[in-house]
Amino acid sequence: MEPNPPSERTVRLNKLHQLSQMGIDSYTARAKSDMTLESLLEKFVEFVKSKKTITVCGRVISKRLHGKSAFAHIKDGSASFQIYAKLDLIGEDKYNLFKKMIDVGDFLQITGTLFRTRTEEETILVEDLKLLSKALLPLPEKWHGLVDEDKRIRYRYLDMLMDSEVKERFIIRSKITSTIRNYLDSLGYIEVETPILQRLYGGAFAKPFETHHNAMDMKLYLRIATELYLKRVIIGGIDKVYEIGKDFRNEGIDRMHNPEFTMIEIYQAFADYNDMMDLTENLVKYIADKTTGTLKIDYQGTTTELTKPFARISFWEIIEQRTGRNLRNASRDQLIAYLDEQHIEFDPKASDYVLVDEIFKERVERTLIEPTFIIDYPLELSPLAKRKSGTKSIVERFEFFWYGFEIANAFTELNDPIDQRARFEEQMKLRAKGNLEAQVMDEDFLTAIEHGMPPTAGMGMGIDRIVMILTNSYSLKDVILFPLQRPLK
RNA sequence: GGGGGUGUAGCUCAGGUGGCAGAGCAACGGCCUUUUAAGCCGUGGGCCGAUGGUUCGAAUCCAUUCACCCUCACCA
Structure with a gap:
């Protein structure tokens, strides 16, 4: 039926279907979160010491698979945080769920303890994870983001x-x-x-x-x-x-x-x-x-x-300062002469004060830094x-x-x-x-x-x-x- | 409305004296248990903004048109 290979959206729709066959709700009504990722970062040292188990939520913004373990970053409205999932810790079912079914853009609920990686980055060691909401469309490219001005406005959320x-x-x-x-x-x-x-x-x-x-x-x-x-x-x-x-x-x-x-x-x-x-x-x-x-x-x-x-300067005074002329009592002919001399376009039917306003806009307004x-x-x-x-x-x-x-x-x-x-x-x-x-x-x-x-x-x-x-x-x-x-x- | 620019894969961008449509990221398959723009091997993905013309042949040249950006004009 479809001559073209599946688009990224189609691939994700298929995952949605598989998830539903596995009995997994891809759009849960409830999420549990002990704290924001920002406050988790603040409490990091304390929680590592007390080996506290915490639950947080966030959107997957990157994913790095290493065979039997995997890193990812999740992000909420406050900060982003690295997570680390190991096959032998969470078991085959959960690990494969993470590996095969979770994409960048999805929202997850993560439960685990805290540790630092070799490079000293604060990380959650995943003990359990739950899909909260599946994204069907991919996020923009990870290091340029959205550049196209039109798209930045059209997809402001991205x-x-x-x-x-x-x-x-x-x-x-x-x-x-x-x-x-x-x-x-x-x-x-x-x-x-x-x-x-x-x-x-x-x-x-x-x-x-x-x-x-x-x-x-x-x-x-x-x-x-x-x-x-x-x-x-x-x-x-x-x-x-x-x-x-x-x-x-x-x-x-x-x-x-x-x-x-x-x-x-x-x-x-x-x-x-x-x-x-x-x-x-x-x-x-x-x-x-x-x-x-x-x-x-x-x-x-x-x-x-x-x-x-x-500064507080009167309208007529600033015009005089900028044009070098006192136009307050200028006749219409004088105004037009000035406009012509300065090559300022104007509507010949406009009244005298509109001509003055024209001079103000052209010669004064943009100088008021x-x-x-x-x-x-x-x-x-x-x-x-x-x-x-x-x-x-x-x-x-x-x-x-x-x-x-x-x-x-x-x-x-x-x-x-x-x-x-x-x-x-x-x-x-x-x-x-x-x-x-x-x-x-x-x-x-x-x-x-x-x-x-x-x-x-x-x-x-x-x-x-x-x-x-x-x-x-x-x-x-x-x-x-x-x-x-x-x-x- | 005038002038200039841009439009190519989901995203960021190459390509051009007219000759099979390209890369990175993302995706898909495989390997990989401390990576972080992870890495390695492999695969798929396109109405080259749209329409018309020139041509044996157009993403490329020409015309028209649409969208967006800049600029001037208009606009308190």
Whole structure:
């Protein structure tokens, strides 16, 4: 029937069949383990002395047969450990089971005593073994592991298994989020959960994912930000609030962008963007110190120090520093002249402030290597931020940049319902002109502010990007367990 | 979307003026009771990403196409 000789999978399926004929369950419901392999290593000397018999579990990651004895390494989530099985000690049945039926990738339960080999390696002398779970597919090659970028993501579990740095990176990621929570919780911030499925999306400029609720026959969007709901929570009287969760933006994928990503947003009543800047600075320093153990952070060969206070420079000032020109009161013709001169591409239909933003992105953003707050943005770029007192066209906003990446964005929040309505109307005009990322009018949110919103500061920070820097990862894909990928075939 | 790169065995990779498809690891059979990239002897394994073309003959040359990576553009 099958013209080709059996594949590795077929060979293992045959073993499965033979095992079942031998009355052996290849997928046991229960496993017994006295301790992890890591703690076994710690207790090794003591257990050798007391000749203690121990039982542990792990996955076979290598196997070396020597005729009537055999070595293998097993690995659990904590460590790997060598085992040694001898025919005369465990008998023919068990020995042959190990020799013929157990493959690299299988999970075993091992009972035995401890000894050191000639080369001083800590080893379990097997007295009994039990198959816990049989693997049908082989593990990647043992000393190169998985190299192909596509496969590393597609089979992330193998990547984690074969490359301890990959696994470690995701453990650090978890530590970063728990450190953030601990820090904010200790300062009295309350973590909440707001809707991911929203009837209107807002709080950022982005194209949304759309979906549909069948029972209510209602169009819904996946949130692009948590902002507008967290402000409702502030209105509701929780004065210090935050949420860590996924946002979804229906846009391109590259090393700094993924359609779903993790964001933390923090809001605080009776605070302004200066307070929020202090909080952000302290938070970044705290998580860097707690998770890397140092305030000297190396990212892709460049080191920055978090010991001194972060620079704080205004939007217009940094543009002047980097371009050598004061563009604050520049006319449209002057802006275009500069863009042309610098060979920066731009949309000729874009408004003046978008042209300025273009210059900022091209000439400023990537130069902000040291942790830096850029403050006081043009009002037109920030429809949810409060006007800076005494100015007409500047808002109280900051963005935090590090290694040329935008990490956080914050403002003194607009809490004036009349002004907020006017800003939404401005956005709707842009939308009507074809800007699909302009914000949509949110009457329900306006009603909330009309009931009264305290002066509030808010901040959003990209968790994936922070993790990227703190784990010295080149791409977001390296810090997202399962990035979006096309299916095979 | 533009430019560049990659795609060959389960894994890591060779191969190329066009002439039977290769290695190591893994697998299978044999020997081996302290190995550890165990070793030794032997065996099997491939739609050379897909489609079409040129040719007596294509993994190799050409065109198209798919996937992934890099880069530029876009994208708060």
